[in-house]
Amino acid sequence: MTTATGRYPSPYDSGGGTDLADILERVLDKGIVIAGDIRINLLDIELLTIKLRLIVASVDKAKEMGIDWWEHDPALSSGARSRELEERNAELERRVAELQALSSPSGQEPAGGRAATAEHDRRERDAS
Amino acid sequence: MNELLYVYAVTRPFEGGVPAAATGVGGLPARPVEHNGLVAVVSDVRAEDFEEAPLRERLEDLEWLAATARAHESVVRAVIAVTGAVPLRLATVCRGESGVRRLLDEGNHRFTTNLDRLEGRVEWGVKLYAEPDPEPDRAPATAPAPAPGQQTHGGEGAASPGRDYLRRRLRSRQSREKSWAHADALARRLHTELSRCADGQRLHRPQSGQLARASGVNVLNAAFLVRREESDAFVGQVERLTPRDAGVRVELTGPWAPYSFADLSDPPDAPPPSHQDEQEAHEGRAGT
Numbered sequence: 001m002t003t004a005t006g007r008y009p010s011p012y013d014s015g016g017g018t019d020l021a022d023i024l025e026r027v028l029d030k031g032i033v034i035a036g037d038i039r040i041n042l043l044d045i046e047l048l049t050i051k052l053r054l055i056v057a058s059v060d061k062a063k064e065m066g067i068d069w070w071e072h073d074p075a076l077s078s079g080a081r082s083r084e085l086e087e088r089n090a091e092l093e094r095r096v097a098e099l100q101a102l103s104s105p106s107g108q109e110p111a112g113g114r115a116a117t118a119e120h121d122r123r124e125r126d127a128s
Numbered sequence: 129m130n131e132l133l134y135v136y137a138v139t140r141p142f143e144g145g146v147p148a149a150a151t152g153v154g155g156l157p158a159r160p161v162e163h164n165g166l167v168a169v170v171s172d173v174r175a176e177d178f179e180e181a182p183l184r185e186r187l188e189d190l191e192w193l194a195a196t197a198r199a200h201e202s203v204v205r206a207v208i209a210v211t212g213a214v215p216l217r218l219a220t221v222c223r224g225e226s227g228v229r230r231l232l233d234e235g236n237h238r239f240t241t242n243l244d245r246l247e248g249r250v251e252w253g254v255k256l257y258a259e260p261d262p263e264p265d266r267a268p269a270t271a272p273a274p275a276p277g278q279q280t281h282g283g284e285g286a287a288s289p290g291r292d293y294l295r296r297r298l299r300s301r302q303s304r305e306k307s308w309a310h311a312d313a314l315a316r317r318l319h320t321e322l323s324r325c326a327d328g329q330r331l332h333r334p335q336s337g338q339l340a341r342a343s344g345v346n347v348l349n350a351a352f353l354v355r356r357e358e359s360d361a362f363v364g365q366v367e368r369l370t371p372r373d374a375g376v377r378v379e380l381t382g383p384w385a386p387y388s389f390a391d392l393s394d395p396p397d398a399p400p401p402s403h404q405d406e407q408e409a410h411e412g413r414a415g416t
Contacts, residue, residue, distance in 0.1 A: 021335050023201045026387035031215040034235045038221035
């Protein structure tokens with residue numbers, strides 16, 4: 001990692017090495033928006049950034065995932081990311097349930113909780 | 129005078145002119161246009177690229193757009209090497225110097241407010257990538273089958289291949305969860321610690337691996353506003369906070385012009401500004 005020095009730090013990564021994504025993120029999405037004499041609809045630029053993500057992403061992704069790649073691309077929607085979180089969540093819940101089952105062996109009073117108590121009651125009812 | 133001028137950034141008047149290295153969009157050198165206490169850094173551009181109709185088409189051309197974006201950024205970068213500047217959005221184009229002067233007049237308050245607020249500060253980008261272990265199903269190599277020699281010993285392994293498989297899956301799942309949790313904790317720590325040595329921070333949308341060319345999952349994409357003289361300390365802090373272990377990667381970019389912090393206090397359609405913003409705006413006016 002380079003350390004910038006001097007009053008005006010030298011560019012961390014000058015020239016063509018700077019990632020296009022980092023540049024576009026700033027020059028298209030950020031900076032002062034003021035109308036010049038050539039009017040570009042700002043909506044066009046917003047659409048453009050979305051399209052760009054599609055174009056650039058499609059090159060690699062299409063090969064990997066086929067025609068429906070965009071449905072799974074985290075860059076396009078937070079859907080994929082939240083699906084992933086949901087999956088992790090469900091997995092964690094399963095494991096918690098497993099661990100609870102292990103840590104409260106039969107005969108021992110379940111450690112509180114209405115659901116557990118209800119389950120306990122039901123078992124007693126069934127047994128009688 | 130109806131030639132088209134591309135405006136890159138606005139500064140206060142500064143000594144020495146625009147650095148010669150600042151080659152603008154389309155290859156012509158950038159130059160200053162001074163008006164009413166402000167300087168627009170501009171370059172001449174061709175009408176066949178930048179008149180309304182062709183520009184709309186050009187913007188659809190990824191290669192053209194990439195080259196234009198890089199030229200825009202390289203001029204802005206050259207300018208912030210010599211003076212404080214507020215960058216404009218890509219493709220801000222005026223008709224002649226009179227158009228540039230009109231733009232400076234119309235935006236005078238916004239430009240001066242931003243220049244005052246951002247004076248002496250640059251932007252650093254910090255990204256964190258998580259590189260969790262691959263899925264066990266897709267990477268059978270990480271869970272090698274027992275060597276033929278071992279199988280002859282019989283024993284538990286051979287007796288319960290199913291249990292071994294489940295155990296491997298569990299280990300793999302645990303390690304993946306651990307690295308996600310690790311990346312998440314590090315992202316929070318980076319953001320908190322770095323915000324402490326910055327004058328401002330902004331979170332950007334995490335980048336897609338494809339556009340960014342980078343491997344791993346971008347879990348943090350943040351920009352920090354840092355005083356120039358504190359940049360060394362900031363970079364040092366990023367290095368200190370960067371773990372040496374595998375599974376995560378920290379990427380530092382900059383110094384950028386304060387793109388991500390321009391106009392934050394005075395957006396066109398924003399709710400009424402806060403007291404702090406008002407104070408800054410007053411200071412801005414008082415300074416002129």
